[in-house]
Amino acid sequence: MKKVGIVMGSDSDLPIIRKATDMLKSLGIPFEVHIYSAHRTPDEARDFARSARNEGFGVIIAAAGMAAHLAGAIAANTTLPVIGIPCKGPNFDGMDALLSTVQMPTGIPVATVAVNGGANAALLAAEMIAIEDSALAEKLDEKRKSDAAAVLAKDAAVLQNL
Ligand code: RP5
Secondary structure, three states: OOEEEEEEOOHHHHHHHHHHHHHHHHHOOOEEEEEOOOOOOHHHHHHHHHHOOOOOEEEEEEEEEOOOOHHHHHHOOOOOOEEEEEEOOOOHHHHHHHHHHHOOOOOOOOEEOOOOOHHHHHHHHHHHHHOOOHHHHHHHHHHHHHHHHHHHHHHHHHHHHO
16 A cells, blocks of 8 residues: 655644544554655755655645645655645634645645644545555545444434533
8 A cells, every 4th residue: 555645844733743643543554754844954855755656655745834835845846646734823823824835836736625634634645545445445435434423423412412
């Protein structure tokens, strides 16, 4: 199975990344995590992106906050799919990171999930890998069913709690 590469701009992004790694673990998908910054360690970020396909990665998740250029910088250096997670910083409620991540120029796409959307980033990565992996696709179908069952159980219970 292809690995998921996960890159974050700072260790302060770790709580968001943990949501992604927990989801990948629950699906049995291999991953590798790095702290590479588009601004503080641009050479390492670039080298990781350039070698990722040959290193067995199928998709890269990149999380950053504030002037969040990491996902775009990674995408500029690989044609693997890149999923961006805008992380909420101290100002602007994450809108700064959202716009920095999502507003990519034509030719260099970044699939951007919600602000702090670590779990969805992992699910989207899993769906990409599952295109060529029917066992993983089956796991994703099962998860959808059990998620729906959990909501229906809440529906059944809601009246009793009010
Ligand atoms: C971004 O700046 C990082 O992704 C992080 O979200 C934000 C703040 O970084 P620290 O100052 O906490 O290291 O590059």
